[in-house]
Amino acid sequence: MTADAVTDLFEEHRPLLTGVAYRMLGRVADAEDVVQEAWLRWSAADRGDVHEPRAYLVRITTRLAIDRLRHLRSRREAYVGPWLPEPVVTEYGPSVPDSAERAVLADSVSLAVLVVLETLSPLERAVFVLREAFGYPYAEIGAALDRSEAAVRQLAGRAKRHVEERKPRYDVDPAVRRDLTERFLAAASGGNLEQMLALLAPDVRLVSDSGGKAKAPRRIIETADKVGRFLYAVGLSRPSGTEVSTVELNGGPALVYIVDGVVDTVLQAQVDGGVIRCVYVIRNPDKLAGVHKGRAVPFG
Incomplete structure (x- = not known):
């Protein structure tokens, strides 16, 4: 195989590898590092x-991502405030033509699901990603992880039960869910407290990730009244000239606030049961660079 053929073959599979690594790690830079290491091993392999x-x-x-995830766990324990995945501009690759398949892949990269995946062990997370997001047979997953098929089935069952218990039910039509989300985002961007409160679940939570590098709550805010009033106050205090736009991030609509030409804040809502159950606010500048550049991560 020529050097060009080796490179072309790897580039053909890069979107899939990036999709696997991002779902495993929740951060683009870490995913890209893992894929780069995979390239080095591929180029030197027999x-x-x-x-x-x-x-x-x-x-x-997958094995490189598991190793990195184990290393990252200790760093995340020392993270300032809540930790959220890095938001990414999502796109559908040519290998994902079917709308049903797109929906499954979009769900697997949503902030809500990635947050739940953080609670799995590295092996459980790898099995869940390969099985649920990409549909790999148990035997292939076992070969990838050097585990028996029976062991993989056990890991898959445990991981799926854990995720199903904690992820949004999404019991409404996707179009209805998107409409509700967009109405909430419009109310948030327009500073309409009454409209926001009407869309929030009584026990809604607001999770804000700043990494200690921007002003944001370091604890989770709970209840509709507190979350609504917080967002209303933030809307009133935005710097003049702030640009607000709606962008598809992690498979769903999100508000992007741009101050002086730089992405300052990302806000996304989690819909469950026809109401907003959780609001994610990301202000850590290290996690917003990709959004600022419009860098898209394929679903796989």
Whole structure:
């Protein structure tokens, strides 16, 4: 295989590898580091023994992501305030033509699901991502993780039950859910307290991630009245000239606030049961660079 062929084959699978790594790690830079390391191993590998390059590359990427995730866990324990995944501009690759498949992949990259995945062990997370997001057979997952098929089935069942218990039910039509989300975002951007309160669940939560690098609550705010009034106050205190736009991030609409040409805040809502159950606010500048550049991460 020529050097160009080696490179072309890897680039063909890069969107899939990036999609796996991002879902595993929740941060683009970490995902890109893992994919780069996978490239180095691929370029140096004895490819004569590689009969299925796609499976080989996914296996390398997954194992590297597990190792990195284990390392990141200790850093996240020392994180200032709540930790949220890095938001990304999402796009549908040409390999995902079906709307049903797109919906599954969009769900797997949503902030709500990624937050739940943070509570899984690295192995459980890897099994869940490969099985639920990409539909890998248990046998292939077992080969990738050097585990028996029976062990993988057990891990998959435990991870799926855990996620299903904690993720949004999404019991409304996607179009209705998007409409409700957009109405909430419009109320938030327009500073309409009454409209916001009408859309919030009584026990709604607001989770804000600043990493200690921007002004934001370091504790979760709860109840509709407190969340609504906080967002209303923030809306009133926005710097003059702030630009507000709606962008698709992690498979759903989000508000992006731009101050002096730089993305300052991302706000996204989680809909469950026909009301807003959680509001995510991301202000850590390290996590907003990709949004500012419009950098899109394929679903896989």
